[in-house]
Amino acid sequence: MNDHHEHDPGHEHDRGDEQDAGRRMPRRDPRAPRGRVLDAHLHLLDRQVLDREGVPVTTVDDLELDGIELGVRIQPGSPPPTLAAILTGPQLLMRLFGGHAPAARRIAIPWKLVSEVGTTVRLGVDADSLDASWVERWVSRHLIGRIPGGRHDPE
Amino acid sequence: MKNIFAVALGVLTAIGGFVDIGDLVTNAVVGSRFGLGLAWVVLVGVVGICVYAQMSGRVAAVSGRATFEIIRERLGPRAGLANLAASFLINLLTVTAEIGGVALALQLATSVDPGWWIPVAAFGVWVVIWRARFELLENVTGLLGLTLIVFAVALFMLSPDWGELAGQALQPGPPADEPVATYWFYAVALFGAAMTPYEVFFFSSGAIEEKWTEKDLAKSRLNVLVGFPLGGLLSIAIAGCAAVVLLPAAIDVTSLSQVVLPVAEAGGKIALAFVIVGILAATFGAALETTLSSGYTLAQYFGWSWGKFRKPAKAARFHLSMIVCLLIAVGILATGVDPILVTEYSVVFSAVALPLTYLPILIIANDREYMGDRVNGRGMNFVGQVYLVIILAAALAAIPLLIITGAGA
Amino acid sequence: MILSDLLGSDAFDAEGRRLGAVLDVRLEISGAPAQLLAETVVTGVLVSSHSRFSTWGYERRGEDGPFLIAWLQRRLHRGSFLVAWDDVELVDVGRVVFRAAYEQLDPMLPQAPREA
Numbered sequence: 001m002n003d004h005h006e007h008d009p010g011h012e013h014d015r016g017d018e019q020d021a022g023r024r025m026p027r028r029d030p031r032a033p034r035g036r037v038l039d040a041h042l043h044l045l046d047r048q049v050l051d052r053e054g055v056p057v058t059t060v061d062d063l064e065l066d067g068i069e070l071g072v073r074i075q076p077g078s079p080p081p082t083l084a085a086i087l088t089g090p091q092l093l094m095r096l097f098g099g100h101a102p103a104a105r106r107i108a109i110p111w112k113l114v115s116e117v118g119t120t121v122r123l124g125v126d127a128d129s130l131d132a133s134w135v136e137r138w139v140s141r142h143l144i145g146r147i148p149g150g151r152h153d154p155e
Numbered sequence: 156m157k158n159i160f161a162v163a164l165g166v167l168t169a170i171g172g173f174v175d176i177g178d179l180v181t182n183a184v185v186g187s188r189f190g191l192g193l194a195w196v197v198l199v200g201v202v203g204i205c206v207y208a209q210m211s212g213r214v215a216a217v218s219g220r221a222t223f224e225i226i227r228e229r230l231g232p233r234a235g236l237a238n239l240a241a242s243f244l245i246n247l248l249t250v251t252a253e254i255g256g257v258a259l260a261l262q263l264a265t266s267v268d269p270g271w272w273i274p275v276a277a278f279g280v281w282v283v284i285w286r287a288r289f290e291l292l293e294n295v296t297g298l299l300g301l302t303l304i305v306f307a308v309a310l311f312m313l314s315p316d317w318g319e320l321a322g323q324a325l326q327p328g329p330p331a332d333e334p335v336a337t338y339w340f341y342a343v344a345l346f347g348a349a350m351t352p353y354e355v356f357f358f359s360s361g362a363i364e365e366k367w368t369e370k371d372l373a374k375s376r377l378n379v380l381v382g383f384p385l386g387g388l389l390s391i392a393i394a395g396c397a398a399v400v401l402l403p404a405a406i407d408v409t410s411l412s413q414v415v416l417p418v419a420e421a422g423g424k425i426a427l428a429f430v431i432v433g434i435l436a437a438t439f440g441a442a443l444e445t446t447l448s449s450g451y452t453l454a455q456y457f458g459w460s461w462g463k464f465r466k467p468a469k470a471a472r473f474h475l476s477m478i479v480c481l482l483i484a485v486g487i488l489a490t491g492v493d494p495i496l497v498t499e500y501s502v503v504f505s506a507v508a509l510p511l512t513y514l515p516i517l518i519i520a521n522d523r524e525y526m527g528d529r530v531n532g533r534g535m536n537f538v539g540q541v542y543l544v545i546i547l548a549a550a551l552a553a554i555p556l557l558i559i560t561g562a563g564a
Numbered sequence: 565m566i567l568s569d570l571l572g573s574d575a576f577d578a579e580g581r582r583l584g585a586v587l588d589v590r591l592e593i594s595g596a597p598a599q600l601l602a603e604t605v606v607t608g609v610l611v612s613s614h615s616r617f618s619t620w621g622y623e624r625r626g627e628d629g630p631f632l633i634a635w636l637q638r639r640l641h642r643g644s645f646l647v648a649w650d651d652v653e654l655v656d657v658g659r660v661v662f663r664a665a666y667e668q669l670d671p672m673l674p675q676a677p678r679e680a
Binding site for chain 1: 567673
């Protein structure tokens with residue numbers, strides 16, 4: 001079966017309802033959108049990701065979709081895949097040159113942290129709370145922060 | 156007085172593009188060999204950079220997106236990386252040349268060997284980037300760089316034969332004693348210098364540093380229309396001075412002292428003092444512009460936090476990359492290589508990187524999701540596309556011409 | 565599944581005929597309410613018979629400037645169409661297979677709201 005987030009009760013209900021509905025009519029007809037429509041590559045890939053204060057965190061180097069099983073026939077009416085996370089870090093190298101990083105090395109920003117999608121992707125949290133910004137924090141604390149004046153506003 | 160500072164960004168950007176150390180020498184070389192026969196290239200370049208800087212400034216003001224972010228978004232990460240690599244290399248070579256140029260200008264002023272000035276210059280550039288507010292940086296260097304107008308003053312004081320100068324300018328084409336390929340090589344070099352990508356990277360990032368919004372579009376336009384034509388004028392004045400003094404005497408330009416010779420001849424010690432201040436400010440300003448550009452392009456490609464308006468601890472990788480850049484520049488200069496030779500090559504390479512920079516700008520300037528109603532009008536699109544063709548031609552011709560003419564020997 | 569693995573895959577119909585390459589994945593922000601945005605679900609797959617890669621989207625949007633570039637892009641990506649996710653039967657490494665009665669839909673995007 002599809003592997004959805006287990007701690008997402010809202011989605012469980014949704015899946016149940018729409019499996020019934022799905023047998024009667026197509027779900028998520030792209031001709032009749034109920035919400036904002038976007039294309040993953042055109043609108044999301046390579047866009048800047050900004051945190052709640054507007055500080056850049058990273059770029060959308062890749063995206064992770066949940067709910068697609070390779071080589072398995074998709075039953076008509078089964079729920080569609082969902083966007084699970086923004087991938088960054090080593091994934092950029094994979095995207096440029098090919099290959100796969102092991103899942104443990106992936107740096108992901110869960111999609112549920114996204115508050116707005118425009119010409120950039122805005123998160124509803126601060127950069128410091130994310131794994132994705134660990135390099136910035138490290139450089140800031142151990143290199144730049146140690147040079148006199150590094151923590152002050154420019155004059 | 157405030158109004159003069161309002162155009163400081165445009166003036167500083169233009170200084171880095173038209174009268175940095177590489178251009179100072181190239182313009183003098185061109186003047187001493189071709190007279191004003193290549194002035195038309197400067198004009199074509201000025202119009203081109205005005206059109207594209209205007210677009211990238213408008214994009215930055217309306218959508219808040221700096222040019223290199225857009226390059227990756229529109230060209231994809233591979234082509235974006237190619238552009239990044241080329242731009243970074245060019246920036247690095249130019250920073251190296253500018254730091255060398257600052258040292259050479261200080262040598263002109265103090266007769267102290269430039270080798271001593273190199274670490275001082277690099278440190279000075281770093282301190283300004285580290286601590287000075289963006290507005291302060293652009294106002295001071297922009298204003299001081301304007302003293303280069305002394306070249307134009309000197310041109311008048313030399314009482315040249317205006318008819319002859321005009322004749323050279325209006326009859327584009329190589330003079331009898333210069334090969335055609337060399338003429339076109341310098342044409343491409345001058346065009347590449349006028350439209351160097353780091354100018355739009357700096358201008359659009361500077362627009363965001365200054366927090367321009369849709370209300371500042373008139374200001375953006377003013378910056379462009381004042382800054383770049385001024386830069387072009389200074390370029391032509393330098394070539395003109397060389398045409399009047401160096402060309403008839405067949406003096407070759409091999410160092411800064413030949414570049415300033417016409418000014419010293421025209422106005423004596425006072426004029427010389429002005430021009431040294433001007434060159435110092437212009438090379439220092441260009442060093443700031445290109446160092447910041449390296450930071451901007453890296454940060455915008457990878458999505459790092461950037462900007463001088465943030466404290467360094469909040470834009471750590473941005474500042475780290477600029478420090479590394481300056482250290483590498485000092486390293487290169489320590490090997491004793493001639494910084495001016497370095498720039499002559501980097502100018503040609505920047506011609507190659509032009510299409511990858513300007514095509515995305517033209518695309519985004521038409522995109523309503525970014526620009527709302529402020530998309531390009533038909534006129535702007537027409538000129539933009541014409542220039543895209545010119546840029547492609549220059550990019551394709553640059554390397555072959557470099558090889559054929561042996562870098563304009 | 566990682567998006568960049570899906571992009572560029574070959575698209576086949578139920579008889580095994582190659583239709584083109586997967587250009588993009590159409591999403592809709594309209595699923596169950598989640599923390600900040602509603603859940604984003606996949607509604608379809610964009611296929612192009614002549615190209616693998618389109619970053620400017622001239623074939624899906626009403627933008628038409630600048631003239632030369634728009635014309636060139638539309639030619640490069642002519643024959644693009646959208647297939648609803650319901651018509652997707654199988655996704656495998658490097659390929660996507662559609663159901664027997666799949667429909668080719670208009671790839672045009674609905675007018676997106678401008679970022680405030």
